[in-house]
Amino acid sequence: MSDETPICSAKGCRADAVWVVAWNNPKLHTPERRKTWLACDEHREHLSNFLSLRGFLKDVVPLDEWERESP
Numbered sequence: 001m002s003d004e005t006p007i008c009s010a011k012g013c014r015a016d017a018v019w020v021v022a023w024n025n026p027k028l029h030t031p032e033r034r035k036t037w038l039a040c041d042e043h044r045e046h047l048s049n050f051l052s053l054r055g056f057l058k059d060v061v062p063l064d065e066w067e068r069e070s071p
Contacts, residue, residue, distance in 0.1 A: 008040040015040035
């Protein structure tokens with residue numbers, strides 16, 4: 001892992017990320033594929049809702065948990 005602190009994916013936000021918002025566009029990706037956005041506490045709900053409305057949201061997990069469970 002890089003020494004750089006991950007930052008939130010919300011436009012214009014420079015806060016430290018603490019959440020992983022996992023998603024998948026079924027028109028473009030195989031069912032098991034997961035794309036990810038990072039989110040701070042403030043933007044977690046907004047980013048999750050954006051993806052959920054489109055039917056893309058798969059999971060929201062704490063960043064440290066995601067890093068422990070990823071190969």
